[in-house]
Amino acid sequence: MNEVTDALAPIQDGFRAENCFLFGPSSVGKTTVAKAAVRELRQEVLDVPHAYVNCWQDYTRNAVLEQLARDLVGAALPRSSSTGRLIDLITDNLNGPGVVILDEADQLRGTEVLYDLHEIRGLSWIGIANREVDLLADLDDRVTSRISVAYRVRFDTYSEDAITEILSRRAREGLGPGAVDEDVLARIARLSEGDARQAIAALRVAARMATREGLSVIPARLVKDAVANAEREVRQKTISKLNDHQRVLYEVLAEEDGLIQKELYARYEEAHPDPVTLRYLRENHLPKLEHYNLVDVDLVLVNGCEFPHHRMAQPVSPDYFESAYF
Ligand SMILES: Nc1ncnc2c1ncn2[C@@H]1O[C@H](COP(=O)(O)OP(=O)(O)OP(=O)(O)O)[C@@H](O)[C@H]1O
Ligand SMILES: [Mg+2]
Structure with missing residues (x-):
């Protein structure tokens, strides 16, 4: 700043x-x-x-x-x-x-x-x-x-403590004092993995869920579902911002269990009326989809050569948080 x-x-x-x-x-x-x-x-x-x-x-x-x-x-x-x-x-x-x-x-x-x-x-x-x-x-x-x-x-990714602090201020301003305990905020921060937008959305979802149950304080048991729902909400909003090139890529990948870059380009080129070059796609549209965690990329071996391979990033399900790590 x-x-x-x-x-x-x-x-x-x-x-x-x-x-x-x-x-x-x-x-x-x-x-x-x-x-x-x-x-x-x-x-x-x-x-x-x-x-x-x-x-x-x-x-x-x-x-x-x-x-x-x-x-x-x-x-x-x-x-x-x-x-x-x-x-x-x-x-x-x-x-x-x-x-x-x-x-x-x-x-x-x-x-x-x-x-x-x-x-x-x-x-x-x-x-x-x-x-x-x-x-x-x-x-x-x-x-x-x-x-x-x-x-x-x-700008670097926020620490869990920084996210908790951001949430704490939001909660005070938006929900009033005493609506949520610090340890619940810390839990939201941890499950949101340094993503402030996601964490704030989770707080909002959790508040909405608590209100629906007639509660005036957010209980810890709601956090897991709130984070998973917030992830879907944020993802949906991001998808709605995609331009038509990125949307075609995303739709092709939604139908497939992952594609190497050349195949992905071929499918995109078929589906888009005015396709950009492979280079432009690689340098511009694909990184954007990765940046917003919509698409994952890794390298796969085909005939002894490494190729970039893209697949749709899996939405987090609440069960994911049942794992020992959390
Ligand atoms: N230091 C902060 N204090 C309070 N709220 C914050 C802070 N940093 C980020 N936020 C909130 O987190 C959310 C994401 O922030 P912002 O949109 O500025 O991120 P960005 O770096 O522009 O991300 P993107 O690359 O996805 O556009 C917003 O709701 C913003 O208000
Ligand atoms: Mg931004």
């Missing part, structure tokens, strides 16, 4: 902020921190132009620029504006230095838009991705030498 705040600090003096890049596994607070840092800045500098783009949904250059024109300068957009027109609109109307959050930036179809942002005076960005990919890699060297990413912030 401090690093992102430092990156944005120049805006308080009327200068362009530093670009920064946040990366790390799912559910570790990247989006939360980026939004909180911008919110904090807005308390210092009222009216700072800001925008949030989820590049998973808005993955083309024009889609990103359209969102920026709307959020940064409140432009009423003529239908299907050209790239140049959108950039002009933003450049001409941007009032002082501003900041853009590019969430899920690894889903951008191309990275020229980073160059567009660079050309707009006063604009800086916070890019968010799962892995420390080089966001500027596809750009021309002459361009990348001029665009810099001054802050790279790595």
